[in-house]
Amino acid sequence: MAEFPGGLDSLNSYLQRNLHYPNAPLPWPGLKGKVFVSFTVLRTGQIAHAHVERGVNPKLDAEALRVVRAMPAWKPGEQFGQPVAIVYTLPITFLLDADTTGSQ
Numbered sequence: 001m002a003e004f005p006g007g008l009d010s011l012n013s014y015l016q017r018n019l020h021y022p023n024a025p026l027p028w029p030g031l032k033g034k035v036f037v038s039f040t041v042l043r044t045g046q047i048a049h050a051h052v053e054r055g056v057n058p059k060l061d062a063e064a065l066r067v068v069r070a071m072p073a074w075k076p077g078e079q080f081g082q083p084v085a086i087v088y089t090l091p092i093t094f095l096l097d098a099d100t101t102g103s104q
Contacts, residue, residue: 002041002077002086015092018067022059031057035064035092043083045073053089064092 004011033056040049050068055061068090077086 002045002088003075005072005075014071015067018070019063019092019094021094022063031060032095033057033060033093035061035094036089037064037068037092038087038089039068041074041076041086041088043076043085045076045083047071047074056094060094064094067092 004014034054035056036053038049038051038053039047042048047069050065052061052065055064076083078084
């Protein structure tokens with residue numbers, strides 16, 4: 001299986017540092033949910049073909065795609081000791097507390 005550099009903890013840190021709610025007004029207060037983004041980790045580790053599998057809101061979906069497309073190269077998947085392309089689906093959770101303007 002393909003792996004983000006540094007593993008799952010590093011992936012979570014990357015998402016927390018780079019994921020932000022859009023500056024434009026949201027359609028309703030407390031908008032939250034999980035955006036599922038699928039992408040291919042190529043044999044080189046680069047990210048390609050990122051798209052939203054299941055979205056929450058167009059603005060949050062676009063932010064999730066932006067962050068995925070900006071990720072550093074992953075460690076590619078392997079089969080029989082050779083690098084192979086892997087399709088990966090990543091759930092990205094947006095939470096907005098009443099006194100918070102960021103995301104998780």
